[in-house]
Amino acid sequence: MSKSIDCQSKAVSGDVVIVGAGFAGLSAAERLVSTGLSVLVVEGRDRVGGRSLSGEVAGVDVDFGATWVAERHTAVRDLMARLGCSTTRQFDEGVNVLWMAGQRHTWTGTLPMVGPVDLADLARVQPALENLLESIDVDAAWKSPNAGELDSISFGEWLDRQQAATSTRALMAIVSKVQWGCSPADVSLLHVLRYIQAVGGLDHMLAVDGGQQQDRVTETTQEIAKRLAAALEDRVVLDARVRRICHDETGVTVYTDAAVIRARYAIVTAAPEHRAHIEFQPALPEMFEGLSRTFPMGALSKAFVAYETPFWRNDGLSGEAVTDTGPVFITFDVSPDGGPGILMAFCAPGCYDGLSPATRRNLVVKQLVDLYGAQAGNPIDYVDHCWGTESSAPGGPHPAAAPNASVRYGDALTRPHGRIHWAGTETAGEWVGTMNGAILTGVRAAEQVAALLSVESESST
Template sequence: MADVVVVGAGFAGLSAARELTRLGHEVVVVEGRDRVGGRSYTGTIAGVPVDLGATFVGPTQDAVLKLADELGCEREPTFGRGKNLIRWRGSVRSYRSTVPRLSIIELLDVSRIQWRFERVCRKVSVDQPWRSPVAAELDAVSLDGWLRSVHAGASTRDLMAIVARVTWGAEPDAVSMLHAVRYVKAAGGLSRMLDVKGGAQQDRFLAGTQQIALRMAEQLGDRVVLGAPVRRIARHPDHSLTVGTDRAEYTAAAVVVAIPPAHRGAVEFDPPLPADYGELNRHWPQGHLSKAYAAYQTPFWRTNGCSGEALSDEGPVFITFDCSPGDGGPGVLLGFTDARTFDPLPPEQRREVALAGFTALFGEAASRPLDYLDHCWGAETFAPGGPTAAVPPGAWTAHGRWLRAPVDGIFWAGTETADRWTGFLDGAVRSGLRAATDVHQELTRRS
């Protein structure tokens, strides 16, 4: 028995549980994995903590920054001193600003498309995008379809493909233009979302982002139950609910489902949810993104005047960052890898292609790491996928209104349901706090 059962111990579920506990409710959090954190998961390479999922935070992500501060989780600026690299059309060039070194014609085209994209953003409502006057038009095309309709050049389209891969874990033809615009607007614009300094990649946590989840779970104590995948949620005539897991059954007055829409489909609802909710789950697929880390004796690229940041139009490593703990060593390179070609490979070959990508950018020394680690989110057996939903054309206008509309005591959280920084840790925290407030109001009204 509890007042509220929270399904999922990611940032959304744990934030909801923490807030509900603060408001005086009895809470149980049931998590299907044997760990907390969800898409925040910290491993180690050469003894250094590294994030296999969420890593970075930045300005205006006030909810997650406040949470981290409260929990005493220290962060530091992402290393960015020196030249950035771009591997483009077969050669590697360096540049210093945030704008990659392309030809003048290509750069003008990138600026033109960015300007047009931001103009479309102004026309879209973040909280009810399906109501925007341009909703039908934008939801009828993919991001790629829109880029072609405004005659974006090949380099601009390839750069946007990199943006789509790292943002949604999907190609531009798989993501609705309405979703792309709403998502970027919820992050405060393209620069805010993509930049390091002043943007979403500005800082990272020394001990990894999972420490934040672990500290929330520590505070919640035995209210958090691990290894308990929720299979069934039943609603009863007296307004109580039963949540059935592999370990136990819990009865509560309200349930917060803090998992991505795509995973709601694995839970049996009794009686079934209205058909619109099932349609939503089927049309809100998770993207697939993977990461590879290599550790070296020292961050040797720093000595060569490089920041460790790079972009590549040749896969599978398409973006890199320096995640070293300091100048002395070890040096740690992070590479985002294209799941389509990376995930199907056996571990030894994944290591080989990732190191070949690092070597093409940073030279021969990158081929001889001390240690190597990768993680394929699309290949997870439980709750696979990430970084977030890659919502296809047509889904927002047909199903968007059901994304977080409560049903008989069932409330929905998770970063996908957030209106600010959706898809990010910050959106997850905000969604958990919003769901907690809604549940509290409902339970107060009932009592």
């Protein structure tokens, strides 16, 4: 078998075809190539990186998708070191702003609470959530003790049962919007617990210093993917959406718009919902269809607003804000050293994506004026990105698994079917939902397939 696949011709063949050129697919390819196998990565979009995408505002590169790496994200940090990428500390000096129920407050720490009553309620609800985390098996949450019970209700119903105060609910709604791209009523409690436990608990999930938001990638996260793809040379093919995969005991035949690829194994890294956009012949067992149906992608949008300087720092503000009013619900300061001031705003797609670009910009700037004062009304540039409106593989950051979905269909995340193996961040145990998790799953699937190919070649000699 040749070391690389010639994709100039319409019909090509090799050892492994990988669907998707995000962190999972590219990492799987890198591992397989290192073992001497022939690989082709087919990507439906016209770019690599998947949910990592760079944009530009005021001449500065920004992350429309994945942004931060934690200290403990060692897989992504190892990859960055090999590819010459570096980190920049997330700016978090000063006090944060909370805009809740029409009132502006300032706060410090990880979780935004201001009054003693609110703090007391959070101090009651957060440990209750953390108690539940202890029993979660992050590698197979649906097999944890009490999994059936935990999966039978939504996160919102659980908050109801706790009689959580309005302030605690508002905070958890923001966590839900930013993590699963949905409201607490739309996501299973078990799914929420799985994601929180897999990233080291609620504090680690939400913290800047020592937490998941500690560092940004100086060159942008998509640049890591671009460098990894460049090293894979012509093994990565863009604009090649996979429409159909035929499979039998001898191999797989993958049909894209550009080519038909025959390989011995396939690794599919598309998110669960997007797996269903591929026609499998013969059809996959019902559990795989159920998974795609009940793990719909959430949606999230991001806006970047640039100013001559990060003026809020002069007022002792960190640029971090949480708000319950309007499309913007969180902001962060992502200004480069010595450059313009840039605020990154997470926006709720339901009241944002359908508006005209000018209206979106006006709404965001108006909210920033509420949060940071009149100077925020004079931006020098603006850009945004709505993940839910992407034409290919839309949505993100993560699926919002419905109640009862994980217990019924969770096994289908990772269970290979014949010669089809699965990777992608949704299939991760530890670090599910992160670039780090995606890399680990790509490597895992590559090693599984390489071991099977090795056994096959031994038995054929």
